[in-house]
Amino acid sequence: MTQAPAVPARCTREVQSFYEAYPYPSERSPMLRSGFCLRRVLSMGSLSREPGRTLQVLDAGCGRGVGLVTCASLHPDATVLGVDICERSLQDAREEIARRGLSNARVQALDLSTLAGLEVPAGGFDVIYSSGVVHHLEDPMGALAKLREVLAPGGVLVIMVYGTIGRLEIKRVARTLKAWLAPGLTIEEKLEAARFLVQGLAKGDADECPWQAAASLADAEFVDRYLHPQETDYDIPGFFDLIEGAGLAWLQWCNPEAWSLAGHLESGPLRDSIEALPLRERLSAIEQIRAPKNLQAFAVHPENSARTLPPPKQWRETLFAANPEVHFAVGRRNLWRSSRIENVAFAKRAAEPVDLEAGCTTEAGLILSTQNEPFRGAALIEALKVAGYDEAQALEGLRELLRLELIYSPHEVELT
Numbered sequence: 566m567t568q569a570p571a572v573p574a575r576c577t578r579e580v581q582s583f584y585e586a587y588p589y590p591s592e593r594s595p596m597l598r599s600g601f602c603l604r605r606v607l608s609m610g611s612l613s614r615e616p617g618r619t620l621q622v623l624d625a626g627c628g629r630g631v632g633l634v635t636c637a638s639l640h641p642d643a644t645v646l647g648v649d650i651c652e653r654s655l656q657d658a659r660e661e662i663a664r665r666g667l668s669n670a671r672v673q674a675l676d677l678s679t680l681a682g683l684e685v686p687a688g689g690f691d692v693i694y695s696s697g698v699v700h701h702l703e704d705p706m707g708a709l710a711k712l713r714e715v716l717a718p719g720g721v722l723v724i725m726v727y728g729t730i731g732r733l734e735i736k737r738v739a740r741t742l743k744a745w746l747a748p749g750l751t752i753e754e755k756l757e758a759a760r761f762l763v764q765g766l767a768k769g770d771a772d773e774c775p776w777q778a779a780a781s782l783a784d785a786e787f788v789d790r791y792l793h794p795q796e797t798d799y800d801i802p803g804f805f806d807l808i809e810g811a812g813l814a815w816l817q818w819c820n821p822e823a824w825s826l827a828g829h830l831e832s833g834p835l836r837d838s839i840e841a842l843p844l845r846e847r848l849s850a851i852e853q854i855r856a857p858k859n860l861q862a863f864a865v866h867p868e869n870s871a872r873t874l875p876p877p878k879q880w881r882e883t884l885f886a887a888n889p890e891v892h893f894a895v896g897r898r899n900l901w902r903s904s905r906i907e908n909v910a911f912a913k914r915a916a917e918p919v920d921l922e923a924g925c926t927t928e929a930g931l932i933l934s935t936q937n938e939p940f941r942g943a944a945l946i947e948a949l950k951v952a953g954y955d956e957a958q959a960l961e962g963l964r965e966l967l968r969l970e971l972i973y974s975p976h977e978v979e980l981t
């Protein structure tokens with residue numbers, strides 16, 4: 566049911582005028598975010614979506630549309646709706662949608678505190694993105710609970726909020742600026758005064774000091790980071806309270822590498838003891854060690870749960886697809902009338918490229934590097950057999966590809 570948007574509450578109006586003055590982000594180039602691939606995101610929950618329905622996506626707090634435009638361009642068969650309270654940002658998003666000729670995307674002005682006026686597709690939204698938004702609302706948990714109500718039963722919510730531990734330094738700068746700024750200034754005046762202070766403090770200080778980091782930011786990022794009128798950040802207990810208090814269940818991180826101790830703590834008794842802790846305690850310990858600035862996770866209805874794959878003996882019949890969050894690089898040397906593959910590397914999300922280990926996994930990576938159709942496990946196993954590997958080695962190769970997240974298993978419904 567469509568209702569007229571209600572008049573926003575005072576705090577919401579303050580946030581709204583803040584973004585009208587400085588629409589976020591400063592650059593409006595499309596952005597590939599962790600979790601951008603709809604079918605991979607949906608493959609993580611045990612419940613699949615209804616067959617024959619168009620994929621429905623909501624970007625809750627889409628800003629200038631940098632994530633929305635990417636999602637709509639990469640999924641022409643999905644319908645993408647972006648909502649935000651900032652008309653200036655929405656206008657930019659509209660222009661970008663029109664410039665790219667995206668007929669599957671549109672935006673709507675709407676207050677996420679109430680969702681009044683939201684046109685909910687029958688069956689709900691399959692994927693809801695909300696990146697850097699709910700922590701700016703007066704009642705983040707209440708707003709998240711409203712988003713849960715419009716999430717399809719097998720749907721996935723992709724959320725990013727600020728992390729407490731990773732932003733301690735940012736908070737220190739923000740608190741210092743707040744203490745020095747005269748009360749009652751407009752946001753434009755605050756920015757000017759804060760810029761002046763930051764420039765002075767950045768001079769002559771050590772490299773990579775927080776004042777220099779602040780000095781190098783564009784206006785939209787500067788105000789968003791240091792002068793925001795409404796912001797909550799979350800540690801692990803707070804984050805789980807937020808998700809569960811909204812009636813959702815945490816599924817996993819969008820960027821699991823940020824929550825891994827590999828490369829940060831040598832294997833040994835300390836690492837073993839952290840890894841043996843119950844989930845939340847383990848994550849709290851890692852949070853102290855790695856201090857992520859943002860917490861980015863997939864969340865689902867509690868009736869949904871993390872999907873488990875069938876055992877390897879059934880992988881011949883299982884549906885797989887290459888993970889679009891992975892970028893392959895094949896090192897090919899051209900010889901006299903022949904060429905030689907010297908290495909196959911992959912880069913996952915924002916990580917640096919890594920060479921695949923020589924052998925069956927490299928061969929599989931080489932096959933995958935040109936694979937844009939979903940495939941049955943049998944097809945890859947047979948291709949590896951042609952390359953000289955036996956069934957057991959091929960299954961081991963598949964296991965490694967899954968472990969490295971180079972492939973995922975879409976729900977069968979995606980073929981309909």
Ligand SMILES: C[S@@+](CC[C@H](N)C(=O)[O-])C[C@H]1O[C@@H](n2cnc3c(N)ncnc32)[C@H](O)[C@@H]1O
Nearest residue numbers: 584589626627628649650651676677696697698
């Ligand atoms: C930091 S920006 C993030 C924008 C976008 N998600 C991105 O990552 O580029 C936060 C956005 O939330 C929007 N926002 C804040 N409060 C809102 C509310 N009550 N209803 C709708 N949008 C809101 C702001 O207008 C702003 O565009």
